[in-house]
Amino acid sequence: MAVLIDKNTRVLVQGITGREGEFHTRQMLEYGTQVVAGVTPGKGGQEVLGVPVFDTVKQAVAATGADASVIFVPAPFAADAVLEAADAGVRLIVCITEGIPVQDMVKTVALVRQKGVRLIGPNCPGMMTAGQCKIGIMPGNIFTPGPVGLISRSGTLTYEIVDLLTKAGLGQSTCIGIGGDPVLGSTFVDLLPLFEADTETQAIVLVGEIGGSDEEVAAEYIRAMRKPVVGFISGRTAPPGKRMGHAGAIISGRTGTPQAKVDALRAAGVPVADALYEIPELVKQALGRRT
Amino acid sequence: MKIHEYQAKEVLARYGVTVPRGRVASTPQEARAIAQELGGRAVVKAQVHAGGRGKAGGIRLAETPEQAEQHARDLIGSRLVTPQAPQGVPVHKVLVEEAISIAQEYYLGITLDRARQRDVVMVSAMGGMDIEQVAEEHPEAIVKVWVEPWQGLHPYQARQALYEAGIAREAVPTATKFLLALYKAYMASDASLAEINPFVLTQEGQCLAADAKMNIDDNALFRHPEFSDYKEESEEDPIEAEAHRRGIQYVRLGGDIGIIGNGAGLVMSTLDEVTRAGGKPANFLDIGGGAKADLVRNALEIVLMDPHVKGVLFNVFGGITRGDEVAKGIIEGIQSLHVKVPIVIRLAGTRAEEGLALLRGTDLIPAVTMQEAARKIVEVTR
Numbered sequence: 242m243a244v245l246i247d248k249n250t251r252v253l254v255q256g257i258t259g260r261e262g263e264f265h266t267r268q269m270l271e272y273g274t275q276v277v278a279g280v281t282p283g284k285g286g287q288e289v290l291g292v293p294v295f296d297t298v299k300q301a302v303a304a305t306g307a308d309a310s311v312i313f314v315p316a317p318f319a320a321d322a323v324l325e326a327a328d329a330g331v332r333l334i335v336c337i338t339e340g341i342p343v344q345d346m347v348k349t350v351a352l353v354r355q356k357g358v359r360l361i362g363p364n365c366p367g368m369m370t371a372g373q374c375k376i377g378i379m380p381g382n383i384f385t386p387g388p389v390g391l392i393s394r395s396g397t398l399t400y401e402i403v404d405l406l407t408k409a410g411l412g413q414s415t416c417i418g419i420g421g422d423p424v425l426g427s428t429f430v431d432l433l434p435l436f437e438a439d440t441e442t443q444a445i446v447l448v449g450e451i452g453g454s455d456e457e458v459a460a461e462y463i464r465a466m467r468k469p470v471v472g473f474i475s476g477r478t479a480p481p482g483k484r485m486g487h488a489g490a491i492i493s494g495r496t497g498t499p500q501a502k503v504d505a506l507r508a509a510g511v512p513v514a515d516a517l518y519e520i521p522e523l524v525k526q527a528l529g530r531r532t
Numbered sequence: 533m534k535i536h537e538y539q540a541k542e543v544l545a546r547y548g549v550t551v552p553r554g555r556v557a558s559t560p561q562e563a564r565a566i567a568q569e570l571g572g573r574a575v576v577k578a579q580v581h582a583g584g585r586g587k588a589g590g591i592r593l594a595e596t597p598e599q600a601e602q603h604a605r606d607l608i609g610s611r612l613v614t615p616q617a618p619q620g621v622p623v624h625k626v627l628v629e630e631a632i633s634i635a636q637e638y639y640l641g642i643t644l645d646r647a648r649q650r651d652v653v654m655v656s657a658m659g660g661m662d663i664e665q666v667a668e669e670h671p672e673a674i675v676k677v678w679v680e681p682w683q684g685l686h687p688y689q690a691r692q693a694l695y696e697a698g699i700a701r702e703a704v705p706t707a708t709k710f711l712l713a714l715y716k717a718y719m720a721s722d723a724s725l726a727e728i729n730p731f732v733l734t735q736e737g738q739c740l741a742a743d744a745k746m747n748i749d750d751n752a753l754f755r756h757p758e759f760s761d762y763k764e765e766s767e768e769d770p771i772e773a774e775a776h777r778r779g780i781q782y783v784r785l786g787g788d789i790g791i792i793g794n795g796a797g798l799v800m801s802t803l804d805e806v807t808r809a810g811g812k813p814a815n816f817l818d819i820g821g822g823a824k825a826d827l828v829r830n831a832l833e834i835v836l837m838d839p840h841v842k843g844v845l846f847n848v849f850g851g852i853t854r855g856d857e858v859a860k861g862i863i864e865g866i867q868s869l870h871v872k873v874p875i876v877i878r879l880a881g882t883r884a885e886e887g888l889a890l891l892r893g894t895d896l897i898p899a900v901t902m903q904e905a906a907r908k909i910v911e912v913t914r
Contacts, residue, residue, distance in 0.1 A: 316751065316754070317754060317755070340751045341751060342722055342749055342751045342752035342755070343644060343722075343724060343749045343751060343752070344719065344722055344749070344752065347644070347649060347650055347651070347681050348681045348682055350649055350681075351649070351650070351680075351681035351682065352681075352682070366851070378821070378851060379851060380850070380851040380881060380882055383881070393797070394797065395795060395796065395797020395798065395800075396795050396797065396798075396821070396851070397793075397794055397795025397797060397798035397849045397851060398795065398797030398798045398800075398801055399797075400849050400851050400881060401798060401801070401849050401880075401902070404849070404880065404881070421796060421797070423644060423646050424644070424646065424649050448797070450796075450797055450800060451800070452646075453646040453647070454646070454647050455646075455647075458647065475797050475800040475801040475804065476800040476801075476803075476804070477804045477807075478803050478804050478807040478813070479800060479803065479816075480785065483783045483785075483816075484783070485783065485796055485799070485800050485816055486781045486795075486796025486799065486800075486816065486818040487796040487797070488750070488751060489646070490796055490797075490800065494664045495664060495668075515808070516804075516805060516808060516903065517801060517805075517902060517903075518901065518902075518903055
């Protein structure tokens with residue numbers, strides 16, 4: 242078992258004929274992901290790296306039985322691509338695209354939630370079940386299978402942490418980059434129950450950052466969890482009112498401060514690493530403490 | 533993107549939000565002419581993004597056009613020091629408006645509620661105050677209505693919120709129209725904030741936006757050519773402005789160690805790590821994913837525009853970004869920019885070894901981990 246994706250997941254790529262879409266399709270195939278279809282309107286009938294391309298998601302799903310979609314469509318059209326996938330019956334949608342207008346996501350997220358479709362992202366690196374399936378743009382070579390689950394608002398920071406875990410002999414179950422936007426398809430609390438239920442996962446690393454209150458909400462949920470969680474918050478020294486790259490990473494007024502997040506997590510019994518390199522040690526302690 | 537009060541009022545007026553008569557002036561002479569048109573008595577308001585303008589002397593009443601001219605002369609070209617901007621913000625323009633007769637001051641705001649993933653409309657009878665302070669001390673004084681996505685704000689919701697907040701009953705019909713127009717402007721502009729504080733009921737019974745604050749979602753600017761003129765004026769720091777022109781995510785932070793990395797989270801953590809090591813970051817700069825040599829060179833040039841920078845730390849964890857491309861960019865940059873300050877570089881991930889090999893034989897200081905990199909840059913710049 243793993244969280245949301247495994248070796249049987251059948252992936253379709255929306256925007257497969259674009260530069261990014263094609264590059265990452267190659268990487269996913271090399272990792273062993275079953276990429277069964279691509280979609281680019283107007284390019285149906287072509288092939289990319291041996292993968293058949295369709296004009297619509299509906300056609301692609303009917304022909305290939307794809308059950309997960311990854312989106313590399315440019316920002317102005319990305320929300321529509323999510324809706325198309327949701328309407329075609331795909332159960333999991335991973336939206337990599339960065340720069341989607343917030344109002345588009347407010348509408349899109351409301352609709353996919355209503356349909357019961359799982360959306361990861363947007364503005365995210367995707368997700369991995371180590372050794373089985375890679376959906377998105379994470380570098381596969383740093384992952385190794387093991388008991389640690391990871392949920393993160395940041396991309397490269399996730400790579401950094403996975404690399405530290407792997408080097409410390411701590412393999413990973415499933416890693417999910419939830420994205421750096423203010424409105425996300427899945428937040429920490431949407432995903433924590435899946436890791437709690439997953440038989441492969443024995444400890445979870447939660448990587449948050451300044452802005453919003455998702456970490457505080459997660460802390461409340463973690464109180465009732467059986468599995469140990471280790472936390473990290475980036476942007477501890479960021480000044481208020483300055484947007485730190487991610488559209489969601491901003492301390493506005495009194496909300497979104499790193500200290501509030503650290504305090505909330507610690508109050509819920511979550512050890513929070515002050516520096517990245519402390520994470521593997523905290524995870525080892527958490528695994529040892531497990532009953 | 534933050535836009536100025538006068539720009540927000542231009543936008544709002546287009547959607548039927550009632551605003552005081554007035555125009556923006558760049559010179560004292562213009563200010564005088566506008567005051568003349570308004571009948572002589574006018575308010576002269578510095579156009580800056582910092583809050584707390586009034587207390588800082590940025591809003592002045594003129595009884596005559598001559599006084600308006602004098603106020604404008606004092607304000608334009610000065611730096612306004614407010615509690616929110618202790619180092620001062622430059623004033624380039626003033627808004628000259630009719631003086632209004634205030635009967636009541638209220639508050640109206642629309643923004644995104646991230647936790648609920650929808651917009652929230654806020655109404656309060658306690659206008660003219662810092663709304664965060666009201667929220668803390670009198671949370672019951674702010675009535676909130678959440679807007680259902682795909683549906684929008686219904687007239688009954690606006691009406692209900694205004695009655696509940698205790699807006700003068702006879703003003704509610706006009707205020708309802710005002711609030712619905714504000715919501716329309718917010719949605720049509722892809723705003724992330726539209727705030728009217730104070731929202732004024734005049735002695736003549738009119739509803740007016742005495743002040744207006746609007747932020748526009750940067751991600752939506754591609755579909756708003758009408759805001760392209762506003763972009764330039766939204767920048768206050770010249771280096772930030774230049775960086776954004778070149779498509780680089782840069783935030784100036786005021787220290788002396790330049791920071792360049794890939795990915796917002798990684799760069800933020802690098803700032804944290806440098807601070808922990810006892811250093812003061814000069815900036816945040818994210819070269820993003822898949823950066824090519826040219827972008828890296830540009831990034832270095834931007835960071836070095838800040839004269840306080842005594843050293844630069846590169847922290848790149850290659851996923852899509854390739855270590856050898858980054859190394860090439862750094863080498864090109866150092867040669868063409870005649871860099872004198874020390875540079876510490878930490879490369880990991882995709883093609884990191886190839887990148888490090890290219891850097892061998894140069895003056896660059898290599899580091900294996902982020903922690904080591906932070907320690908080294910603090911040492912060499914001390």
